[in-house]
Amino acid sequence: MATTFDSLATFPRQTRATVASIDWERLAVPEARRLRELGFDEGVGIEVLHRSRFGSGPIACRIGRMTVALRRTVAAAISVSHG
Amino acid sequence: MNVAPLVALVGNPNAGKSALFNALTGARQKVGNYPGVTVERHSGRLSLDDGRPVELVDLPGTYSLDPASADERVTRDVVTGRGGFERLPDALVVVVDAANLDNHLRFTLQLLALGLPVVVALNMVDLAERDGLTLDPAVLARELGVPVIPTVAVRKRGLDDLRAALTQIVGAGSVRPLPASAGVVEDIVVLQRRARTIAHAAVIAETPGRRWNHWIDAVALHPVAGPILLLTLLFVMFQAVFAWSEAPIGWIEQGFVLLESAVRDLLPDGFVRSLITDGLIAGVGAVLVFLPQILILFLFILVLEATGYMVRAAFLMDRVMARVGLSGRAFIPLLSSFACAVPGIMATRTIDDEKDRLTTILIAPLMTCSARLPVYTIIIAAFIPNRTVGGWMGLQGLVLLGLYVLGIFGAFVAALVLRRTVTKGASSGFMMEMPKYQLPQWRDVALGLWSRVEIFLKRAGTTIALTTVILWALLSYPKPPEGSGISQVNYSIAGRIANGLEVVVRPIGFNRDIALALIPAMAAREVAVAAIGTVYAIDDPEAEGGQKAITDNLRARWSLPTALAFLMWFVFAPQCISTIAVTRRETNGWKWPAFMVGYLFAAAYIMAGITYWLAVSIGL
Secondary structure: OOOOOEEOOOOOOOOOEEEEEEOHHHOOHHHHHHHHHOOOOOOOEEEEEEEOOOOOOOEEEEEOOEEEEEOHHHHOOEEEEEO | OOOOOEEEEEEOOOOOHHHHHHHHHOOOEEEEEOOOOOOEEEEEEEEOOOOOEEEEEEOOOOOOOOOOOHHHHHHHHHHHOOOOOOOOOOEEEEEEEHHHHHHHHHHHHHHHOOOOOEEEEEEOHHHHHHOOEEEOHHHHHHHHOOOEEEOEHHHOEOHHHHHHHHHHHOOOOOOOOOOOOOOOOOOHHHHHHHHHHHHHHHEEEEOOOOOHHHHHHHHHOOOOHHHHHHHHHHHHHHHHHHHOOHHHHHHHHHHHHHHHHHHHHHOOOOHHHHHHHHHHHHHHHHHHOOHHHHHHHHHHHHHHHHHOHHHHHHHHHHHHHHHOOOOHHHHHHHHHOOOOHHHHHHHHHHOOOHHHHHHHHHHHHHOOOOOHHHHHHHHHHHHOOOOEEOOOEEHHHHHHHHHHHHHHHHHHHHHHHHHHOOOOOOOOOOEEEEOOOOOOOHHHHHHHHHHHHHHHHHHHHHHHHHHHHHHHHHHHOOOOOOOOOOOHHHHOHHHHHHHHHHHHHHHHOOOHHHHHHHHHHOOEOOHHHHHHHHHHHHHOOOOOOOHHHHHHHHHHHOOHHHHHHHHHHHHHOOOEHHHHHHHHHHHOOOHHHHHHHHHHHHHHHHHHHHHHHHHHHOOO
16 A cells, blocks of 8 residues: 555544545444545544543544544544644 | 424534424423434424424434434434424525535535425534635535525524525425335435535635634643543532532422421311322422422533533543443443433433443443432432541432432443343444533523423322322321220231332342332332331321431331441332333334343342342341
């Protein structure tokens, strides 16, 4: 692969990013649907706002003009690139 | 008579729909249920500019017409004319958050495809402007092909324009239900991209606004500060429940004492007076004193919800909840259950995962609801010495706190077991939009509080009043023969039932009085206190009444292990008809309420038994 993308689950906080791709196959059907409904899509601006430092707590991210909370397992299916 | 045209308010969650509804209808609104489902139906009257009345109905917020939960299904069914419990609306008011057009316009496009007459309320334009976003409603109207009215529901701005636009479209076109195949537009992604294009076109200016939302979240969601803030809020909340309620509880008690003596002066001694004073006033009074505590707890919960903090609390709790197979979403209904399990169980409707929701319903009765407080308070006052431990903690308060913790712990263990057995399934996710922080609208909070009071008063006036009267009758009749030496209670119907039940509960240290109190307490836990009071009052009519008499009687007739076992019983026992009824409604059948009652009674019996024998063996 020419370019590698970071996973949203581990992307640094408060850094502007763009959704590069979403691995829908990794998500349960209702999860994938809700993610689409919340506006997750390729090319959309995204930013990780909060993430608990330890363990497996959920992350909060800004997508469009919304703040959305999601679990890391879901975030791991979302690839992002800087900018 | 002609039926008024129906106009439905539809939109995404957090679009300010309910605020707009409240602003349009004011106090002239009715809260009911959609037939067959327990989703609350808010409706009200609105007069159009030409004087025609319309019925306005506030549909549950949803992201699309592809429903994930029971609430969202109602919205889909109403706007597509399915389900049969509501007529097809004559027009829709689609409410969108001006600051979140990308997302909200997608749902709007989906709704427009239905072909009903539509007005779009571009809501919260003031907040959008504060965020540095200036929009052109005319561009939006052109792109969408329907009128777009800028509104600020909480400041009542744009309401006249909205009404004028509605006057134009209601009754203008013919309304026809769509064929079942058409309608619900499938491809979210395609719509989403179109929505983004339109939203982009409507933006006049976009400057980075103040990010104060992020500043609050920087504390509220901070890995260390966040949980501390949440615990502090909860601590203050429970402190307030006790501290602020003291005075109003005193007033209510005094009121009932005055009422009782007035009735005693007014009526001659006999059947009617005894029924009213010993039955009705004593029973309903014993329950109404909790109104202040319930109100305070709900006030906190409603304010936390209205400010947008509740979702942050759910975010923080998700990690803990995930350990027992639930999600952060379950935290909100469980917190409400500390006031009362009934609204708590109703609040589970926002949990989209069925298994998750069922588990939450099944453990909700383990949260210490306010109905347990009178039972706990009176037993603790009678048996736990009022002294301090460790220099500053009151032993009585410590025991009370212990009972709360025990309930939470029990709920977590139950969730863990349930998620591995009867409600087994893939762990559900946690994905939630976090709304912007905002100051609570006191009118909306007051309306929410009032509907809780109504539910409670109705319950006190019906179920509880009826149960206490029935218990009074069962205890008072038949009268033992003159000079037989048999006590009234033992001779009465209730006494005979209790003597039979005592055989079952004796192994866990319960006596006949407890057996007797447990029967009416099936209707509502708090009746147990009134029941014990009634038993001793009827047993010894010469004695003084009131709280002190009950305490003295308890000390004389119960052992400490019995009292502790009794407390433990109430941590677990599902003694509440309303909870069982609402569980039946929410789960559509008797299977789950039956299961819930079974497992909780089993837990209560076992835990009370263990407590009793442990206490006896260490010589308490």
